[in-house]
Amino acid sequence: MSQKxxxxxxxxxxxxGLFGIHRFYLNRPCSGVLYLFTCGCFFIGWFIDICLIPGMVEDYNAKYDSMNKTTTTVTQVVVQPVYQGSPQQQPYGAPPQQPYGAPPQQPYGAPPQQPYGAPPQQPYGAPPPQPYGAPPPGAYAPQGNYPPPYGPQ
Structure with missing residues (x-):
């Protein structure tokens, strides 16, 4: 390939030009095929190319020049060893340390902790908790046309 x-x-x-040969010459095959099948984009594109040709040739030659320039870039990579010291010794009988960010371990047989903000779990067989504002079980409930939970159910 040489300069055009x-x-x-x-x-x-x-x-x-109506067949797009000048566009194929400048390595623009997509628009060349478009010109080929549309007769230079119905003569309008062919006529506009009068003004566009100098810029297209300049673009092609600039790409040609940049492709043919051989530049050698030397990159020096410095690899430094990473020394990891021996882990700190734990006192005899001490539990091993957890990695940073790991949840703490529960002792064997301990109930699991609830997530922060979660309601406490009820023991097995306990009655479900009452809704907020409801009277405790067995409390006096007035009779009449009151909305639940006080009225007849």
Missing amino acids: SVCVTYLLWLFF
Whole structure:
């Protein structure tokens, strides 16, 4: 691939531009196929290319120049060893330390802890808790047309 000439591109545009040959010449195959099947985008695109050809040639030549420049970049990578010291010794009989962020371990047989903000669990067989504002079981409940939980049920 070599640099392209504006004069050659204009000649291709003049004689074969309706078929998009000048666009294929400048390595623009998508628009070349579009021109091929639409007769230069119905003559409008072919006519607009009068102004666009110098810029298209300049873009192609700039890409060609950047592809042919060989630059060598030397990158020096420094690898430093990471020393990990021996873990600190725990006193004899002390439980092992948990990693940072790990939940604490429960002693064997202890009930699991509730998450923060969770209501406490009721023991097995206990009656369910009463809703807020309800009288305790066995308390006096007035008779009459009162809304639940005080009225007849």
